Amino acid sequence: MVSQIIFVILALAGTALFAYNARKVIRNIKLGRATDRSDKPQERLMTMLKVAFGQTKMAVRPIPFFLHLIVYLGFVIINLEVLEIAIDGAFGTHRVFAGLGGFYSFxxxxxxxxxxGVWLACVIFLIRRNILKLKRFSGVEMKNWPKSDANYILITEILLMTAFLTMNAADAKLQALGAAHYTAAGAFPISSWLHGLLPNTVDSLIFIERFCWWFHIVGIFAFLNYLPYSKHFHIMLAFPNTYFSKLTPKGQFTNMDSVTNEVKAMLDPSFVPADAAPGKFGAKDIQDLSRINLLNAYTCTECGRCTSVCPANITGKLLSPRKIMMDTRDRMEEVGKNIDKHGTDHQDGKSLLDDYITREEIWACTSCNACVEACPVNIDPLEIIMELRRYAVMEESVAPASINAMLGNVENNGAPWKYSPADRFNWSEGN
Amino acid sequence: MMAAGEEPEILFWVGCAGSYDERAQKITRDICKILHHVGMKYAVLGTEESCTGDPAKRAGNEFLFQMQAMANIEVLNAYNIKKIVTGCPHCFNTIKNEYPGLGGTYEVIHHTQLIQDLINEGKLKAEGGESFKGKKITYHDPCYLGRANGVYEAPRKVLEVLDADLVEMKRCKANGLCCGAGGAQMFKEPEKGKKDVNIERIEEALATEPQFIAAGCPFCMTMLNDGVKLKDKEQEVKVLDIAEITARANGL
Structure with a gap:
């Protein structure tokens, strides 16, 4: 009875704490500008099913695709078992679904x-990160916390799976010994290999079985509450993130309505814009970005596919699309903490541009969309880069000198080079 | 043509590079030769054309982009233009995707798509000119044609007709590597790094040991040409636009 009460309290506390932290994440995302992505629900649903649920964009790299698929399926399917664990924990039953008989064994x-499979995949992932040191997992942004975060996740998953299998092994042994409560149920193709490692007395087996049971379920609640602080949040956010992802061609950048109003007013003085609130052009800080950009940042699991295909990064420039996403999340967390401590109007004198992302980074982008294409969950680092450029150019008029020269040429000559518009048709005279 | 009250089947949007850049001008003339060869009624805006605003937009100057866009849309609508072919993927992307929201909706295709259509319709073949049979050609996907708009097949189909030996680079189609010119990079010095992007790309292209590198974008053309020159391979490897290859194959 005591254990049932402890279990229920733990389950409630674990869920409540997660809800509390998840609300903070939602509040942080809502710091961004609202974007209407309620269009085309069917196409959005299909995108989510294909990209997030079906993992289609992972297939580009077969080895991680296969390993990740095992972990993903493991996560989704083994969670069915958590349902049984929860019922057992709350009602003091043991293997409540055992009545399903053969299907239960299956x-x-x-x-x-x-x-x-998950255990093995996670071990291989750890080897890839820490021993083989794959280039994709390194980079200036992958030191300290991000590096440890990845290892913590993998080690936790290995421990959870170890507990699950050891629990089953002890359970099966108890079943064989005819211990009370341990009705014969289930099939144990893997954990039966562990029998030799376990003691043979009922008392120690029960201790091991119970310890692993509690370790497994407490571990799951702890892991749930780790998510909001970790890159591992992608296991949940990948779904809304792909649902709300951009459906228009990758080359189509947004036309800023506020600018349209001003340009129309300039061309036609009698034009009165419907919505006369221009606000800030582009983004200096996270509040100027869209909520989709911010959701993207929380969804990023720092896999580095974007950075590994970025032409600027490949050729040794400072720009790393992954860092753009991580900086956005870090800054968002910082602003969120400021709100918690000092209230909503607090200004800390810092901003995403300059304090996190430098000008050198944003100007190194070729806008080639390789990062967007590479992201397995449809994150768009390019949009953030473009918004930062817009701020630099339109609010501050600060850009590399050659860019200013080009802009001056477009404005004066209608071409990015210093040629006269009158010469535009001269090509027809050559051969 | 306009003065005579005639309307063209298609408007050829030449673009700034196609108008002013000496190398790109050749491509412009070859596109015209192809249009003339198949007897298509086409028009160009000549001095009435102006930059689409693409480089301004990618550089973050939305004001300048929209000023350019609206001025161009006014001209295009005044001539009642319905269908546009562009000689540049950047113009193609901008007019096709970003002009409709500002009041300019047209059917927009890139010249490689037009050539493919003409081949499919049987109006254009690869005969009467230089033979590319068995020649090793590798095609570089321009970002704003490929990833940005999903056009991967049209340029390849055009090359297939030549009976050439089409070899793909390691990074091609959706995984294609940028030439380094996009996002207004064409107009500035690159940031500090260990290599220029076009060198990275040309090394990959040269690794396929091609006789020709096919391009579909005047900016890629500049970057790839510079790369070939820097690698001292001008004699062995020629960088040609899909339109130039088509024109040569037809003896135009």
């Missing part, structure tokens, strides 16, 4: 195979 057997 389920438990499949969970075990998946759990072993």
């Amino acid at each position: 389920l438990i057997g499949s969970f075990e195979i998946l759990a072993a």
Whole structure:
């Protein structure tokens, strides 16, 4: 009975704490400008099913695709087992679904195979990161916390799977010994290999079984509450992120309505804009970005596919699209903490541009969309880069000198070079 | 043509590079030769054309972009233009995707798509000119044609007709590597780094040991040409636009 009460309190506390932190994340995302992405719900749903649920964009790299698929399937399917654990925990039952008979054995057997797969995949992932040191997982932005974060996630998953399999092994042994409560149920294709490692007395087996059971479920609640602080949040946010992703061609950049109003007013003095609130042009800080940009930042799992295909990064420039996303999230977290501490109007004198992302980075972008194409969950670092450029150019008139010269030429000659418009048709005279 | 009250089948949007850049002017003339060869009624805006605003937009100057766009839309609408072919993927992307929101809606195609259409319709073949049979050609995907708008097949189909030996670079189609010119980079010095983007790209292109590198964008053309020159391969490898290759194959 005591354990049931402890379990229920733990479950409620774990869920409540997660809800509290998730609300903060939602509040932070809402610091951004509202963007209407309520159009084309069917196409959006299909995109989500294909890209997030179906993992289609992962397939470009077969090895990580396969390993990630195992972990993903493991995560989704083994969670069915958590349902049983939750019921057992709350009602003091043991293997409440055992009555399903053969189907139950099939389920438990499949969970075990998946759990072993997840275990192995995570070990390989750790090797790739820490021993093989794949280039994709390095870079200036991948030091300290991001580096540890990745390892913590993998180690936690390995521990959870180990607990799950050890629990099953102890359970099966108890079943064989005919211990009370441990009714014979389930099939244990993997954990049966662990029997030799376990003691043979009922008391120690029960201790091990219970310890692993609690470790597994407490671990899951702890992991749930780790998500909002971690890159691992993508396991949830990948779904809304792909749902709200851009559906127009990648080359189509937004036309700023505020500018349209001003340009129309300039061309036609009698024009009265419907919405006369120009506000700031472009983005200096996270509040100037769209909520989609901010959701993107929380969704990023720092896999580095974007950076590994970025022409600027490949050729040694400072720009890294992954860093753009990580900086945006870090700044958003900082602004969120300021709100918690000092209230909504607090200014800390810092901004995303300059304090996090430098001018050198934003001007190195070729706008080639390789990062956008590469992202397995449809994150768009390019849009953030463009918004920062817009701020630099339109609010501050600060750009590299040669860019200013080009802009001057377009304005005066209708071409990015210093040629006379009268010569535009001269090509027809050559051969 | 306009003065005579006639309306063209298609407007050829030449673009700034196609108008002023000496190398790109050749491509412009070859596109015209192809249009003339198939007897298509086309028009150009001549001195009434102005920059689409693409480089301004990518550089962050939305004001200047929209000023250019609205002025161009006014001209295009005044001539009642319905269909546009562009000689540049940047113009193509901007007019096709960004002009409709500002009041300029047209059917817009890139010249490689037009050439493919003409081949499909049987109006254009690869005969009467230089033979590219068995020649090794690698095609560089321009970002604003490929990834930006999903046009990967049209330029390749055009090359297939030549019976050439089409070899792909390691990074091609959706994974194609930028030449380094986009996003207004064409007009500035690159940031500090260990290499220029066009060198990275040309090394990959040269690794396929091609006789020709095919391009579809005047900016890529500049970057790739510079790369070939820097690698001292001008004699062995020629960088040609899809339109130039088509014109040569037809002896135009």
